[in-house]
Amino acid sequence: QVQLQESGPGLVKPSEPLSLTCTVSTDSFNSYYWSWIRQPPGRGLEWIGFVYHSGTTWYTPSLEGRVTISLDTSKKQLSLRLRSVTAADTAVYYCAKSLMIAGWSYNYYGLDVWGPGTTVTVS
Amino acid sequence: QSALTQPRSVSGSPGQSATISCTGTSSDVGGYSYVSWYQQHPGNAPKLIIYFVNKRPSGVPDRFSGSKSGNTASLTISGLQTEDEADYYCYSYTGTNTVVFGGGTKLTVL
Numbered sequence: 001q002v003q004l005q006e007s008g009p010g011l012v013k014p015s016e017p018l019s020l021t022c023t024v025s026t027d028s029f030n031s032y033y034w035s036w037i038r039q040p041p042g043r044g045l046e047w048i049g050f051v052y053h054s055g056t057t058w059y060t061p062s063l064e065g066r067v068t069i070s071l072d073t074s075k076k077q078l079s080l081r082l083r084s085v086t087a088a089d090t091a092v093y094y095c096a097k098s099l100m101i102a103g104w105s106y107n108y109y110g111l112d113v114w115g116p117g118t119t120v121t122v123s
Numbered sequence: 124q125s126a127l128t129q130p131r132s133v134s135g136s137p138g139q140s141a142t143i144s145c146t147g148t149s150s151d152v153g154g155y156s157y158v159s160w161y162q163q164h165p166g167n168a169p170k171l172i173i174y175f176v177n178k179r180p181s182g183v184p185d186r187f188s189g190s191k192s193g194n195t196a197s198l199t200i201s202g203l204q205t206e207d208e209a210d211y212y213c214y215s216y217t218g219t220n221t222v223v224f225g226g227g228t229k230l231t232v233l
Binding site: 037043044045046047050058059060061062094099101107108109110111114115116117 | 124126155157159161163167168169170171174175180212214216219220221222223224225226227
């Protein structure tokens with residue numbers, strides 16, 4: 001049973017960087033794509049980006065240039081760094097795992113395991 | 124990359140059916156069979172309930188079904204139960220390894 005847990009500061013000052021970590025419990029860390037998603041208060045889900053164990057990343061165009069997602073495979077952790085935050089970056093941030101079907105997993109298959117989320121307030 | 128279009132709210136009575144639509148373009152929903160749906164109860168993380176347009180993960184009741192026609196995907200919940208009251212989000216591949224969520228639909232079971 002894969003489990004994910006986000007962690008990081010709950011409060012970040014405007015213009016400073018936001019850094020979050022997601023710790024994963026699984027024996028198959030390198031088999032999946034890992035994703036960050038966020039949800040502003042009272043609003044919908046926004047996909048931020050994916051990372052694969054090769055280090056390859058894909059980001060939503062609206063955050064490209066301001067966001068970096070990385071992996072530490074030895075610690076089974078993925079990280080999110082968002083630069084120059086504003087109040088609009090206030091949200092619950094989730095990490096999630098890509099679905100595996102018939103031994104294959106791709107970032108667009110769907111997200112079948114999510115962390116509980118961590119709230120970040122920019123103020 | 125705009126969010127997929129979902130109705131803001133849908134309602135139904137217990138035992139009835141409710142359908143939530145998710146409209147995109149030929150570059151996302153219409154172009155691929157990689158549409159999934161998520162259920163989110165207040166204060167909780169989303170839960171995958173449909174993948175590949177119409178497949179259900181194990182443990183998801185068969186009251187939940189998905190379909191697609193052209194650029195619009197749909198989630199149908201039959202035999203509505205009070206616990207189905209939640210927010211629902213669609214999600215689609217958009218090509219070039221990016222994805223997009225729908226704006227979300229609040230389902231009310233009256």
